Amino acid sequence: DVVMTQSPLSLPVTLGQPASISCRSSQSLVYSDGNTYLNWFQQRPGQSPRRLIYKVSNRDSGVPDRFSGSGSGTDFTLKITRVEAEDVGVYYCMQGTHWPYSFGQGTKLEIK
Amino acid sequence: QVHLVESGGGLVKPGGSLRLSCGASGFTFSDFYMSWIRQPPGKGLEWVSYISSSSNYADYADSVKGRFTISRDNAKNSLYLQMNSLRAEDAAVYYCVRASREIDYWGQGTLVTVSS
Numbered sequence: 001d002v003v004m005t006q007s008p009l010s011l012p013v014t015l016g017q018p019a020s021i022s023c024r025s026s027q028s029l030v031y032s033d034g035n036t037y038l039n040w041f042q043q044r045p046g047q048s049p050r051r052l053i054y055k056v057s058n059r060d061s062g063v064p065d066r067f068s069g070s071g072s073g074t075d076f077t078l079k080i081t082r083v084e085a086e087d088v089g090v091y092y093c094m095q096g097t098h099w100p101y102s103f104g105q106g107t108k109l110e111i112k
Numbered sequence: 113q114v115h116l117v118e119s120g121g122g123l124v125k126p127g128g129s130l131r132l133s134c135g136a137s138g139f140t141f142s143d144f145y146m147s148w149i150r151q152p153p154g155k156g157l158e159w160v161s162y163i164s165s166s167s168n169y170a171d172y173a174d175s176v177k178g179r180f181t182i183s184r185d186n187a188k189n190s191l192y193l194q195m196n197s198l199r200a201e202d203a204a205v206y207y208c209v210r211a212s213r214e215i216d217y218w219g220q221g222t223l224v225t226v227s228s
Contacts, residue, residue: 096213
């Protein structure tokens with residue numbers, strides 16, 4: 001099974017400062033159709049997760065452009081250019097290339 | 113607007129059974145793969161099972177294989193998860209999601225508690 005490893009697991013950030021979360025997979029996430037099925041989700045306290053990024057770098061509708069995704073193969077990154085108060089929550093990466101699909105452990109972003 | 117509404121959660125004894133349901137609206141249900149994902153209280157996310165649009169394909173996490181059965185009724189726009197032989201470690205919020213390889217919509221979740 002593919003193991004997704006996120007770092008850091010805890011991310012205290014000052015408002016207005018950038019933040020970055022790393023996600024590494026134990027196998028390449030390039031699928032036979034040429035796509036890389038790596039998603040990023042945000043889960044605010046008490047809410048269901050919400051997708052931010054799909055296929056590595058595509059931002060979902062309504063997601064602020066301060067969020068961006070990058071990477072390839074086994075190494076991926078979610079970046080927030082300027083953290084706002086509403087960004088507090090847990091961020092998960094998820095791979096949909098190899099069954100069973102799997103999530104990272106989650107990174108808890110808090111305001112310093 | 114896509115809506116996914118889960119129901120059927122509750123308290124069940126170890127070894128017991130429970131059937132979760134998910135009602136879908138706002139999209140052509142029969143066109144999409146659907147899945148169940150769970151989250152134990154205070155913990156991370158685990159993909160439990162998926163089912164293809166016409167029910168031809170389904171698969172399960174090893175942790176539930178042989179105990180859980182996913183199904184759907186496209187005429188009723190509904191997804192189901194039959195959970196048997198429940199264990200303490202199955203306690204979680206269960207989310208219905210629209211997903212094959214990528215999840216684009218989540219329900220609000222239904223809580224399953226397994227305790228004697």
